[in-house]
Amino acid sequence: MTISDGVQQSFEQHIQSLNGKNIESEDRKDGFIAIGFDLNIHGQTIPLSVKYIDQKRWLLLPTVSVTQCNLPALDHVGNNGLICVKDHQGEMFDSADLFGLFKYAVDTAISILTNALESYSAGNREALYEEIDGYNQTVVSDDPIVIATHNPNQSDNLYAWCINLTKQRNTPQCHYIKYLVDRANQHPLSSSPYTAIKVTKISLPRIEDFVIPNLFTSFDEHWWEQQTLNFSTQQLDSLNKKSKFKIVLLEIPTPKMHTYLVISYYQDMTSNKYRNFKAQTLQRGWREYLLNRTGVESQFSSKKTVVIAGCGSVGSRVAEILVESDIDKLILVDYDDMKTDNVMRHYLGIQDVNQSKVSALRNRLQQNIPELEIVAYKTNILNWLISQNSEQLSEIHSIVLATGHPPTELEVCRRLYTYDTSVHVASGWLEAYGLGGHILGFNSNKDGCLKCLYYDDDGNPSNYIKTSLFSNPSGIVLSKNITGCAGAFTAYGSVHAMKTAVIIAEFVIELKTGLQSW
Numbered sequence: 001m002t003i004s005d006g007v008q009q010s011f012e013q014h015i016q017s018l019n020g021k022n023i024e025s026e027d028r029k030d031g032f033i034a035i036g037f038d039l040n041i042h043g044q045t046i047p048l049s050v051k052y053i054d055q056k057r058w059l060l061l062p063t064v065s066v067t068q069c070n071l072p073a074l075d076h077v078g079n080n081g082l083i084c085v086k087d088h089q090g091e092m093f094d095s096a097d098l099f100g101l102f103k104y105a106v107d108t109a110i111s112i113l114t115n116a117l118e119s120y121s122a123g124n125r126e127a128l129y130e131e132i133d134g135y136n137q138t139v140v141s142d143d144p145i146v147i148a149t150h151n152p153n154q155s156d157n158l159y160a161w162c163i164n165l166t167k168q169r170n171t172p173q174c175h176y177i178k179y180l181v182d183r184a185n186q187h188p189l190s191s192s193p194y195t196a197i198k199v200t201k202i203s204l205p206r207i208e209d210f211v212i213p214n215l216f217t218s219f220d221e222h223w224w225e226q227q228t229l230n231f232s233t234q235q236l237d238s239l240n241k242k243s244k245f246k247i248v249l250l251e252i253p254t255p256k257m258h259t260y261l262v263i264s265y266y267q268d269m270t271s272n273k274y275r276n277f278k279a280q281t282l283q284r285g286w287r288e289y290l291l292n293r294t295g296v297e298s299q300f301s302s303k304k305t306v307v308i309a310g311c312g313s314v315g316s317r318v319a320e321i322l323v324e325s326d327i328d329k330l331i332l333v334d335y336d337d338m339k340t341d342n343v344m345r346h347y348l349g350i351q352d353v354n355q356s357k358v359s360a361l362r363n364r365l366q367q368n369i370p371e372l373e374i375v376a377y378k379t380n381i382l383n384w385l386i387s388q389n390s391e392q393l394s395e396i397h398s399i400v401l402a403t404g405h406p407p408t409e410l411e412v413c414r415r416l417y418t419y420d421t422s423v424h425v426a427s428g429w430l431e432a433y434g435l436g437g438h439i440l441g442f443n444s445n446k447d448g449c450l451k452c453l454y455y456d457d458d459g460n461p462s463n464y465i466k467t468s469l470f471s472n473p474s475g476i477v478l479s480k481n482i483t484g485c486a487g488a489f490t491a492y493g494s495v496h497a498m499k500t501a502v503i504i505a506e507f508v509i510e511l512k513t514g515l516q517s518w
Helices: 005-017 098-121 126-130 132-139 221-228 233-239 287-293 313-322 340-345 357-368 381-386 406-417 494-510
Strands: 021-027 032-041 044-053 063-066 146-148 158-164 175-182 195-198 200-203 246-253 258-267 274-284 305-309 329-333 373-377 398-401 424-430 437-443 514-517
Touching: 005 021, 005 032, 005 098, 032 098, 044 098, 063 098, 098 126, 126 132, 132 258, 132 274, 158 246, 175 258, 200 233, 221 258, 221 274, 305 313, 305 381, 313 329, 313 357, 313 424, 313 494, 329 357, 329 381, 340 494, 357 373, 381 406, 398 406, 398 494, 406 424, 424 494, 437 494
Parallel strands: 146 175, 146 274, 200 246, 305 329, 305 398, 329 373, 398 424
Antiparallel strands: 021 032, 032 044, 044 063, 158 175, 158 195, 246 258, 258 274, 424 437, 437 514
């Protein structure tokens, strides 16, 4: 499955047609081939390398890179010299057309590099400024990325969670920085391996004040000395405070958003030398940014609070979905503990058994989305509802009824109807053996409610819900019982609970009304 000599020669001939010089091919041990050559671009001799896999079909385009030389940072070129030809999102090509793919990659890369050098000569750095976040990531690609759980631009009280890796005497401690969090009360628990260290934030007023490393150079002590020349007197004073270990968050404004570097080092206050100097990029983990990547524009002017009554197999899955939506507060209500019987169809797992469902679910969800407010009530929904007045209910975006107990849900609807406030309600339930699921959405004091489904075709009250796939006139028992008395359960699987939960979540997010079944 290797590339033929004829195809390889066609690659080199194409480079020759571009006036490439000093062409050399090199077989790589990892199954790749690289062709190196020099090319005159914008009056400069630039060493280039094209790398491609040694196979008769290509699933990835060849990569084209500038090799080690003295060049400034350039548009669409990584610090490692890699020229950004494609972002690979949704790309489609003929994997057998090796020459066509080679020609496209090389020609496009040369065009990008030519334009980048022309822009640099003209003093135009706008394109580079727009992608400076990506460029910085290629500078520190070998270092671990710090995760920020809060937007640093909205806080001046930041702490880094660090793991101390070195404990030798007379040796500066090496700290591995894992998280960046907001406020002192976000310190890690005493039982965790992390130590919280205060962060000094320095915000640059202009992106032009940021010293961008040249190609193939790094964020090192020399770069930091150059960067500090652009700091204000006040910013320098904040750095010169006595401290054994310093963590600095450098905030850089770009045309689209702020980008960040986390700088950490020990500074000998006598010699003013740096030790264990490290620069790391920041991975955005705050909720507003993550929501934006889903296409959701969070409306922070009107907070959305959702109550989930019943945190079983369906309710827990609804919660899992809603925490990744624009819901701002989640209220979990359930009186039960997690049991092993529920593990195969519940969001929680074996490690949560014998814990309160609402507490375990809250803890698990907040590990994933720390900024989301989640409140847990270990009680039944009627007790919670009694504790609420009309003003408190007016702040509720929606109530999810997933208790699996019709008498309780009917009583909730009856009581909600007596309040002055209209609340959106979404009730969901499953058929036995996963034969179907049903979701009813309504407004508590306007539309028809859950009780409407408990009438027969003649308008008489019935104990059987209209949506059931079974007319069940003989009262057939559809539950199973394996363990004897009090061990009855309705058989359905995780996929059935998930399907129902997805539809309930849609009803909540879009405030849908009406009946939907699957």
